[in-house]
Amino acid sequence: MSSHIVARITAQPIRPEEILKAGSSADGAVVHFVGRVRDHNGGRSVRRLHYEAYADMAERELLSILTEVADDWDVSHVEAVHRTGTVELGETSVAIVVAATHRAAAYEASMQVMEQIKQRLPIWKREEYADGTEVWVGAVAVEM
Amino acid sequence: MSSHIVARITAQPIRPEEILKAGSSADGAVVHFVGRVRDHNGGRSVRRLHYEAYADMAERELLSILTEVADDWDVSHVEAVHRTGTVELGETSVAIVVAATHRAAAYEASMQVMEQIKQRLPIWKREEYADGTEVWVGAVAVEM
Amino acid sequence: MQPSPEDLSTVTVLLFAHYRDLAEDSSIELQVPTGATVRKAVALLRGLPGLDSLPSEPTVAVNREYVSLDHSLAPNDEIALIPPVAGGLFAGGVE
Amino acid sequence: MQPSPEDLSTVTVLLFAHYRDLAEDSSIELQVPTGATVRKAVALLRGLPGLDSLPSEPTVAVNREYVSLDHSLAPNDEIALIPPVAGGLFAGGVE
Numbered sequence: 001m002s003s004h005i006v007a008r009i010t011a012q013p014i015r016p017e018e019i020l021k022a023g024s025s026a027d028g029a030v031v032h033f034v035g036r037v038r039d040h041n042g043g044r045s046v047r048r049l050h051y052e053a054y055a056d057m058a059e060r061e062l063l064s065i066l067t068e069v070a071d072d073w074d075v076s077h078v079e080a081v082h083r084t085g086t087v088e089l090g091e092t093s094v095a096i097v098v099a100a101t102h103r104a105a106a107y108e109a110s111m112q113v114m115e116q117i118k119q120r121l122p123i124w125k126r127e128e129y130a131d132g133t134e135v136w137v138g139a140v141a142v143e144m
Numbered sequence: 145m146s147s148h149i150v151a152r153i154t155a156q157p158i159r160p161e162e163i164l165k166a167g168s169s170a171d172g173a174v175v176h177f178v179g180r181v182r183d184h185n186g187g188r189s190v191r192r193l194h195y196e197a198y199a200d201m202a203e204r205e206l207l208s209i210l211t212e213v214a215d216d217w218d219v220s221h222v223e224a225v226h227r228t229g230t231v232e233l234g235e236t237s238v239a240i241v242v243a244a245t246h247r248a249a250a251y252e253a254s255m256q257v258m259e260q261i262k263q264r265l266p267i268w269k270r271e272e273y274a275d276g277t278e279v280w281v282g283a284v285a286v287e288m
Numbered sequence: 289m290q291p292s293p294e295d296l297s298t299v300t301v302l303l304f305a306h307y308r309d310l311a312e313d314s315s316i317e318l319q320v321p322t323g324a325t326v327r328k329a330v331a332l333l334r335g336l337p338g339l340d341s342l343p344s345e346p347t348v349a350v351n352r353e354y355v356s357l358d359h360s361l362a363p364n365d366e367i368a369l370i371p372p373v374a375g376g377l378f379a380g381g382v383e
Numbered sequence: 384m385q386p387s388p389e390d391l392s393t394v395t396v397l398l399f400a401h402y403r404d405l406a407e408d409s410s411i412e413l414q415v416p417t418g419a420t421v422r423k424a425v426a427l428l429r430g431l432p433g434l435d436s437l438p439s440e441p442t443v444a445v446n447r448e449y450v451s452l453d454h455s456l457a458p459n460d461e462i463a464l465i466p467p468v469a470g471g472l473f474a475g476g477v478e
């Protein structure tokens with residue numbers, strides 16, 4: 001079966017309500033995931049985030065992720081959008097919507113999209129803390 | 145930790161966008177589930193649904209479900225609303241929103257709420273088909 | 289031994305969905321022996337006209353809480369026979 | 384045996400996030416032996432000033448697709464060194 005797939009990387013604010021209308025009356029279940037900038041991480045107080053993307057690759061990779069997930073699950077609509085640039089507290093970093101006939105497929109597909117985004121999307125996050133310092137998240141893996 | 149819990153049974157249309165703002169800037173993850181009336185079931189063309197509730201018990205039972213789920217998972221906000229009465233194709237039957245610091249808890253809690261609603265909530269669905277006939281869903285289990 | 293009248297309690301039975309269609313009524317006042325179990329009340333119900341097709345072991349709530357069939361009834365209890373629910377969303381065994 | 388000039392290819396290396404901070408540059412033109420592996424290119428990069436702290440086995444994409452370190456490079460390839468990603472959402476090993 002075919003699915004409607006939308007992958008988007010954007011420097012503009014994401015309005016989660018834009019994707020609430022996804023799917024059709026054939027879909028009994030719609031799962032939305034919204035990832036927001038939270039005010040703490042690893043015990044530190046976060047002021048805002050800065051996302052840097054390898055833009056040419058990120059949208060292509062996101063499309064690959066969604067296509068794979070649509071192949072794995074019986075879903076009619078798989079959409080994901082990821083922010084770049086500076087994102088303030090409470091703003092949306094990533095939004096995913098999956099519509100399907102049955103809820104199990106919708107939940108599982110949504111989780112798989114998020115897991116793959118986390119593993120594969122070439123987008124990096126710099127946390128800016130309340131004390132003004134900044135750190136690239138994941139930088140601990142660099143040999144230095 | 146304490147959670148914000150909202151349980152609601154309503155005869156009024158559910159607007160999913162109402163619950164999009166759930167959670168606070170402490171929450172990195174928000175999972176919404178929207179169950180909609182779909183235009184087919186078991187190979188039959190569905191025209192609309194009619195929900196009947198044991199109203200006094202349903203809201204109490206929904207609150208019990210949400211409280212149990214909030215005890216099981218590290219979530220800050222658990223909210224669910226279920227329709228009663230006549231619900232047209234594409235309209236929302238049930239909406240669930242869970243906000244949490246981490247996404248795994250948000251997904252798992254949302255799935256558990258939906259599973260428990262399906263098992264325990266004393267609300268019954270009568271399907272009205274395109275040919276005008278109507279059937280109580282689940283009625284096959286009656287010895288007749 | 290037949291119970292004397294003072295050994296009988298009145299309970300209210302609520303019927304929903306297709307159980308209500310069977311009974312052609314949403315509520316029935318039922319006389320049961322005081323302290324009878326839910327199982328006993330269900331057996332009495334199934335003896336009423338049109339209700340012989342109720343399941344012998346339905347899901348039951350008393351005073352808005354799920355109980356086992358061995359639960360003992362008190363006077364004025366509200367017994368609800370709970371037809372199979374489908375989550376309000378999906379067909380019975382299909383999902 | 385030293386490669387002659389005609390045996391060298393030029394590839395573009397893209398650096399992101401903290402790798403870019405290390406290099407103080409987002410893009411480097413690198414000369415590699417024609418047909419060299421990604422592993423060889425990484426070793427050459429680590430010989431450049433400031434880049435000795437790059438991991439010896441980083442995640443790499445060539446022409447916007449992930450490849451293994453044994454992938455052979457062609458002239459004008461775009462090599463991207465991909466720092467550990469955190470899903471854009473959560474801290475590295477915390478989640």
